[in-house]
Structure formats: structure tokens, C-alpha cells
Amino acid sequence: MFKNDYVKLHISVLLSGFTGVFGKLIEMNEGLLVFYRLWLAFIIFCILLLVAKKLPRENFLDSAKMMGIGGLLGLHLILFYGSIKYANVSVGVVCYSLVGFFTVIFEPVIEKTKFLWSDLFYSLLAVLGIVLIFNFDTQNRFGIILGILSAAIFALYTIFNKLINKSSKNMLFYELAGGCATLTLIMPIYLLFNHVETIIPSPTDFTYLFILAFFCTIGLYILHIQALKTIPPFTVSLCGNLEPLYGIGIAILFLGEAKELNLAFYIGMTLILSSVFLQSYLKAKPKVRHN
Numbered sequence: 558m559f560k561n562d563y564v565k566l567h568i569s570v571l572l573s574g575f576t577g578v579f580g581k582l583i584e585m586n587e588g589l590l591v592f593y594r595l596w597l598a599f600i601i602f603c604i605l606l607l608v609a610k611k612l613p614r615e616n617f618l619d620s621a622k623m624m625g626i627g628g629l630l631g632l633h634l635i636l637f638y639g640s641i642k643y644a645n646v647s648v649g650v651v652c653y654s655l656v657g658f659f660t661v662i663f664e665p666v667i668e669k670t671k672f673l674w675s676d677l678f679y680s681l682l683a684v685l686g687i688v689l690i691f692n693f694d695t696q697n698r699f700g701i702i703l704g705i706l707s708a709a710i711f712a713l714y715t716i717f718n719k720l721i722n723k724s725s726k727n728m729l730f731y732e733l734a735g736g737c738a739t740l741t742l743i744m745p746i747y748l749l750f751n752h753v754e755t756i757i758p759s760p761t762d763f764t765y766l767f768i769l770a771f772f773c774t775i776g777l778y779i780l781h782i783q784a785l786k787t788i789p790p791f792t793v794s795l796c797g798n799l800e801p802l803y804g805i806g807i808a809i810l811f812l813g814e815a816k817e818l819n820l821a822f823y824i825g826m827t828l829i830l831s832s833v834f835l836q837s838y839l840k841a842k843p844k845v846r847h848n
Contacts, residue, residue, distance in 0.1 A: 563784070565780040569784065571803055572780075573773065574650075574807050576769065577646040577650050578646055579765050579768065580638040580646070583765045583769075586642065586753060587641075588747040588748070588751060591635050595737050596740075597767060598770040599736075606730065613731070615723065619723065624735030624738065627731060627733060630736050632739070634707075637653065637704070640652055640700045644700025646814060647826075648690070648701055649707075650800065650808075651690070655705060655709075660716065661680045663713060667716050667717075682831055685825075686825035689824055725778075
């Protein structure tokens with residue numbers, strides 16, 4: 558069973574790598590893409606919960622908190638897919654790696670914990686990588702900016718998630734509900750400034766959206782939770798660091814993005830991934846106790 562959980566973990570990370578590719582394949586703009594993805598995922602999850610007779614119930618305050626966190630998730634996804642639409646998958650997933658940097662900045666303020674300068678130092682490697690890509694990749698600058706904002710919001714989403722002590726099933730239900738509510742409220746304004754000929758997805762787009770909602774949202778999350786039951790959280794987070802590599806590899810394989818990437822991108826990507834793995838390595842080292 559333990560080996561099976563490792564397989565589930567790596568499948569979940571691989572599925573997360575496909576989310577960027579679907580974002581590029583779906584022709585709808587990033588707002589409608591996220592709107593349909595979250596609503597499809599929420600409806601599918603509700604059906605699964607009703608069949609299992611496990612529909613969650615929480616008090617108003619806790620429900621509101623989790624739905625608010627879901628709103629952050631919705632905003633993150635719009636910016637993430639916007640980064641992919643205005644640049645490419647590789648830029649989107651590399652900017653996503655800045656989540657660690659923003660977490661180092663936000664976490665001590667929100668959780669009132671000690672600021673770790675060592676974490677900031679290694680996170681600055683990631684910032685240096687983004688600066689390098691930004692300076693040399695003038696064509697994709699707007700996409701890079703959206704990707705950076707996406708990473709900042711996802712860092713907040715992650716931190717606030719840690720502060721909610723509820724079951725994963727309940728959190729997923731209310732966060733999806735909050736994301737759907739947020740997207741429903743802002744979509745009329747969003748479409749006012751981003752005119753589209755139709756808001757109805759084509760058959761091809763709907764197929765991609767269904768796969769994205771079922772496999773890369775519900776399936777990914779369920780596999781991730783099952784793996785967490787037996788695998789240490791650090792190992793889970795370390796495997797999660799492979800997501801940018803999977804995402805870039807899949808984009809190069811299926812979308813031929815290699816020809817769009819210059820040397821500055823690869824150097825910047827190396828700095829960012831080095832930052833991620835160095836931080837993971839330091840977290841894994843046992844602390845020496847002095848008597």
C-alpha cells in the first residue's frame with residue numbers, strides 16, 4: 558500500500574503539470590476558462606458527495622472563511638491562466654515557482670512567526686531568475702507580471718489554508734463553492750472589459766474543460782489527500798516541486814514550446830528551481846542540538 562501511495566502522489570503531480578497545457582489548448586479566455594473549470598469541478602464533487610451521502614456541514618463563520626480562501630484560489634487561477642495565455646505554459650509554471658518567495662515574506666506577518674533570513678536568501682535566487690527572464694524576454698513581459706501576481710495570491714491561499722483546521726473534504730467543498738461564487742460575481746465586469754463573441758464553450762473546449770475539472774482538479778486533489786495519509790508532508794512538498802519540470806516538459810512535448818524559449822529563460826529557470834530544491838533540502842536536514 559505504501560508504494561501505491563507514492564504512485565498516487567506522482568500521478569497527482571503529473572496531473573498538475575497538465576493543467577497549464579489545457580490552459581493553452583482551451584480557446585476561451587482565462588476568465589471563462591476558470592469559471593467553467595471551477596463550476597464543473599464543484600458540480601462533479603457535489604454529485605460524488607451526494608452519492609456517498611457525505612455532504613459537509615460547517616457553521617457560518619468557518620464556511621465563510623473557507624469560501625473566502627476559495628475566492629483567492631479563483632483569482633490565482635485567472636492570473637495563472639492569463640500568464641499562460643499572454644506568454645506560454647513554460648513562463649506560467651516558472652513564475653508559479655515564486656510561491657516560496659512570497660510565502661517567506663507573507664507568513665511571518667500573517668502567522669506572527671519569526672522571520673527567517675536564510676529562507677529569504679534562497680528565495681531571492683528565484684527572484685533573480687525571474688528578473689533575468691523578465692529583462693531578456695520582452696515579448697512575454699505582461700504574461701510574466703500576471704504569473705508573479707498569481708504566485709503571490711497562491712502564497713496567501715496556502716498560508717490561510719494552513720490556518721483552517723478542517724477535513725480536506727469539507728475544505729475542498731467550501732473552497733470550490735467560494736471560487737464559483739467569486740467568479741460568478743466578477744464575470745460580468747470581467748467580460749465588460751474582455752469582450753468575447755460567445756460565452757458558450759465549443760465541444761472541443763468543453764471536452765478539455767471536463768478533463769481539467771474531473772482529472773486535474775477532483776482526481777488530483779483526491780490522490781493528493783490519499784498520499785498524505787501515509788507519506789510525510791515534506792516528501793509530498795518535495796515531489797510537488799517537480800510540477801514546473803513536468804509542466805515545461807509536457808509543454809515542449811505537446812506544444813513545441815522549446816523554440817519559443819531563449820537561453821535567459823533556461824538560466825532563470827535553473828536559478829528558480831535551485832532555490833526551490835535548496836530550501837527543501839535545508840528543511841529536510843535534521844537540526845543539531847547543542848547541550
